[in-house]
Amino acid sequence: MSDAATLPPLAPLLDGGAFRARASEVRLEGVGKRYGAVTAVKPLDLVIEAGTLVTLLGPSGCGKTTLLRMIAGLEQPSEGRLMIGGRDATTLAPGERDVSLVFQSYALFPHMSVSENVRYGLQSSGLSKREALPKAEAALAQVGLSGFGERLPSELSGGQQQRVALARALVLEPSVLLFDEPLSNLDARLRRRMREEIRELQQRLGVTVIYVTHDQSEALAVSDRIVVMRNAEIAQAGTPEDLYRRPETVFAATFMGEANHLKGEIVGHEGEFATVKLADVMLRLPHRGLPLGPVDIVIRPESVRTGAPDGLRGTVRRVTYMGANVEYTVGTAAGDVFALGFDPDRPPRVGDDVALSFVGGGIMLVRP
C-alpha cells in the first residue's frame, strides 16, 4: 500500500495554538567555508527575515547543504559572522542556537521508540520525562501520529518516519526550523502532499524556515524567497516569481524551469528598452542595463506562439504528445526553440513551416 493512501492528513490536525509562534531573523555576514584549498561556500551576505520560508536551491555541490549545516552549527564557518535572532551564533554549539534540523535521512535513533525520539531534545534541555511526555504526545498529534509513540522507527513507513522527524524538530519550539532535502526519500505523490503540508505548517506557526532542495518545482511551490546557489556562491535571490520571470543570468533562467537559450545582438537603446536582433527579426525588450553588442536571450517554452506573420521563421522538427499539452521543437536560424502548445486538438506537425512570436514576459535578456 502506498504511503500516500495510509497516512492521515496533517493539515486538519494542525493547531498553531499548541506551540508558541516565535520566529527569528537569520543574518549571515560574510560567512564562508573552506576545506583546505577547496572553497565550499564563498563569503556571502544573506538576510532571512523572521517568519519567512526561504529555500536554498541549486545543483548538487553548489554549497547549499554546507550553508544550512553552518546555520545549524554542524559546520563552523571559516570566516564571517552568523546572527540568529540578533544574537551572534557563530561559535555556539548546535544545541545552543534555538534551531532544529530535519535531516534528509531523518536520522531517527533506531534504538529508541518514537516517543523517546521526540522527547530526546526536550530531555536534553533538562525537562524531566514527566514534563516531556505530554509535549511529545502533542507533537505527535500535530503530525497525525498519535498512538505511534511506543513503536520503533523501523516499524514505520518512510512517510511516517518523516513525520516523526518533523515532530521531533517541532517539539522544541525552535525559532528557526531547518530542512535538508526533507522530501527526497519519498515517492512523487507523497512528496507533493508533504510540501504543501510543510508550507501550511510554517504559515500557521509563523516560524522561520530554511529549506534546502535541488528540485526547482519544490522550491517554487513552498517558498517566500528562493536563494539560487551555484559554484559556492549565490547566483540570485528573490521571490519565486522574480526568479521565474526575471532571472538575471542564463544559469538562473535555465535552472528555474525550462528555458530556450539563444544568442542575439543589441543594436540600439531607447529608454528602458533595447532593440534586439534575433536571426532575421527585430525584438523590443527591456535592456536591463546590458550594453550594445552580442547578448544572451532566454525564452520560456510556454510563451512561444505560432502564426505571427513577421515572426521568427522555422520548421517543426519534433512533436511529443504529453496529454494535457503538446511539446514541439522548431528549428530556426537562431537555433532550436523548444515550445509548449496548449491546443492538443490542433497540434503542429513535423515538417510544418511556422513563424514564432513570444508573448508576455516570457522572453528576456540575461547576463551570461
Place this chain on the structure above:
Amino acid sequence: MRRFAFFALALVFVGLVLVPWHMQAAGVLSFGWVARASTRADAAPALLQAMWFGRWWFWPVCAAAMLGGAGALLIGRDRRLGGALLLAGGLAGLAATALQGGMIGPRGWFHAWPAELFGALKTRQFGIGLGGAAATLGFMAFATTGLAARGRFRGDAFVAFAVGLVAALIALFTVWPVGIVLAKVFTVEAGQNAFAASAGRIFEPKIWGLDCLSSGRSCGVAWNTLALAISTATAATGLGLCFALLVTRTSFPAKRLMRLLTVLPIVTPPFVIGLGLILIFGRSGIVNQAAFSLFGVELGRWIYGFNGVWLAQVFSFTPTAFLVLIGVVEGISPTLEEASSTLRANRARTFSKVSFPLMRPGIANAFLVVFVESIADFGNPIVLGGSFGVLSTDIYFAVVGAQADFSRAGALALLLLLFALGAFWLQRRVLGRASYVSMSGKGDAGLPQPLPDRVRRVVYAIALPWTALTVLVYTLALSGGFVKTWGRDWTPTLSHYGRAFGVEWGPSGVIWSGTAWHSFFTTVQLAAIGAPATAALGILTAWLLTRQRFAGRSALEFALLLSFAVPGTVIGVSYILAFNVPPLELTGTAVILVLCFTFRNLPVGVRAGMAAMSQIDGSLDEASSVLRASALRTMTRVVLPLLRPAIVTALIYSFVRAITTVSAVIFLTSAEHEMATVFIINRVINGDYGLAIAYASVLIVMMALAMGLIRLLVGERRIGRRASAPAAPAPIPQRA
C-alpha cells in the same frame, strides 16, 4: 560548558587540596597518609606542602589554579573572557606542574644550573601520585574548555577535552618514552665523539655483520630479523591467500571450521607454537625419536635457530594473513567478475585479469602486516632461537644481561622501530594509492565466480595438509601437559597441573598452593582493570576520529597509527627507561602494567569502535546535537547504546590480549606483579616443559571460552539490532 568548567575546577581542587600530590608507598587507597599529612611533606596535598613545608615550587601551580578557577566562575556570564582565563590558567598550570616535576627530584635539583641560580635545595620530592595526576588532568580540562569557549571544537567542551586527553596520553605514554630510548643511542660519555659513538652503536658488526655469507658464523641481528620477517611474511601470505580463497570461492564443506582458525592466534600466547614444535621436532620430540628408533638416524637440533623460528612464525601468523585476506577477497565486487565473464572471458582469464589484480594491494597489505608481526615477535625467537638472535630478543638480553647496556638496547630499538615504521609507511602507500576494494553502501547483487580448476587444485593441495599440521601442533602442545617427561617417560599424569594449580584445604580455608596461582591471579586482575580502560579510550578515540572534525584531526590520527606501529619490545624497554625516575616513577608497580596493556591494546578498541561507527549513520550524532544534546549526552545516549556490541568485543579482546602478550610485558614484570606468560617463558627457558604446557593449556582453553562467549553474546545482539535498524533509505547524507 559551565558544567564542564566546574568539573575541571573540581579535579584541580581535589588534586591540589584533598589528596597527596606524590605517590604513596603504601598506595593512596590505604589512607595512611591522612594521619601523616600534617607532619610529613611527602604525604600532604600540594597546597599544604607549599604552605607548611616550604615547598615554594607549588605556589605557581596554585596560582594557575586560581586563574583557571576564576575563568570557570566567569564563563557563564562572559564566555570570551572566561574562556581566555581558563585557557591561560590551564596552560600555566600544565607548565608549572611540568617544570617543577622535571627540575626537582629525589635528590633536589635534577640539573646543575638551577642550583647555581637559586642555591642548593634542602628538600626533595618523589614521583607524582594521585594528586598530581588529578591536577594535571584538571589543568588540561581548563585549557581545553577554554579553547572550546573560544569557538574551537565547535564550541564543545567534551570533544575538546577528549581530544586533549587522547593527544596527551599518546604523547606521554608512547612518544616520550620512545624518545628517551632513542636519546640513549646518542648519549655520549666523557671524551667520546658524539657522532662516532652513536654511529658505532648503530652500525656495529654484531648488528650488521655479514659473516654468514663467507663463513659458518652467524650474521648480524638486523639481517637475521629482516631475512626471517621476509620469509615468514611470504610463506604466511601465500598460505593465508590459499585459505581465503578456499573459504570464499570454493564449495569446501568445513568453512566454519576454517574461520575458527582465525581465533587461534588471538587466544594463544605467542610462544605456544614454538613449544609444540619442540615437542615434535625437538631433540626429544616425537619425530626425532621415531627417526632414531626406526632408522637409527639422529636428526639433531635443526629446529633451534632460523628454521624453527620461521616455522613457528608461519604457523602463528598464517591466521593473521588469512584474516586480512578474507576481507580482501570478499571485498571484490562479484559484479566485476560477472561483467568479465559476460565479456567472453573464461574463469581462468577472469581470475588472472580481474580478481587477482584487484586483490594485489590487499595481498601486499597482508604481507606487511605479517612482516611487522614477525619483527616484533618475541616469544618464538626466545623459545626456539638458540644462538640465532633477532632484534627483539637482543634488546631483551642487552637490558636483562649482566651488562644492562641501555645504549645498545637503544640502538637495537631504533633499528626495530625503523623497520616497523618503514613497513608502516609502505603499507600506507599501498593502501592509499590502490585501494580497489569495491565495497560501497549499495548491495552488489552478484555471485562470486568459482575458482579456475588449476587454482582450486593448488589451493586444496596447500591448505589441507597445512590445516592438518596446525591441528597436530596444537594437539601435541596441549597434550604435552599430560605426560610425565616428554620423550622419555610417556606415563600419563596430572602432576604438572597439580604443581601449577594445586589447591589445598588449610586451617584457615583454601590454600592456593600451586606455583601458577600467584601470576595467574595477578594477570587476570590487571587484565580486567586494563580492559575497560582500553575499550573506553579506544571507542572514544574512534568516535573522535570518525565523527568529529577539528583542527589537527589528521595529525592526531597519524600519531595514533604511528604509535600502534611501535613494536612491543621497544615499548617495554622505553617504559623501564622513562618511568623509573620521578616525576613519573612507575616501574615495579601494577600501574605500569595496566598502562602498557591499555596502550598496546588500544588498536583493538579503536578498530572495533571505528568498524561499528561506520555502520551507524553520522546524521544520528548530528541530529542529537541539533536536539540540544551536548556531545557527552550524544555519546552516552545515542552512540554508546548503538555501539554495545563493539564495546563487548573490545572489552573481551583487550582482556584476552593482555593475558597472552609477552613482548612488552617481559620488561615490566616484577616479583610482586608477575605475569602468566612471563612465568611460562621462564619455565620453558629452564626446560620445565610439563608445567609450562599445562599452564599454557589452561590459558588457551580459558581464553577460547571467553572468545566463544563473546561471539555468542555479540552475535545475538547483532541480530537484534538488525531487526530494529532504521528502514530509512539513503543512509549517507548527501553533501550538496
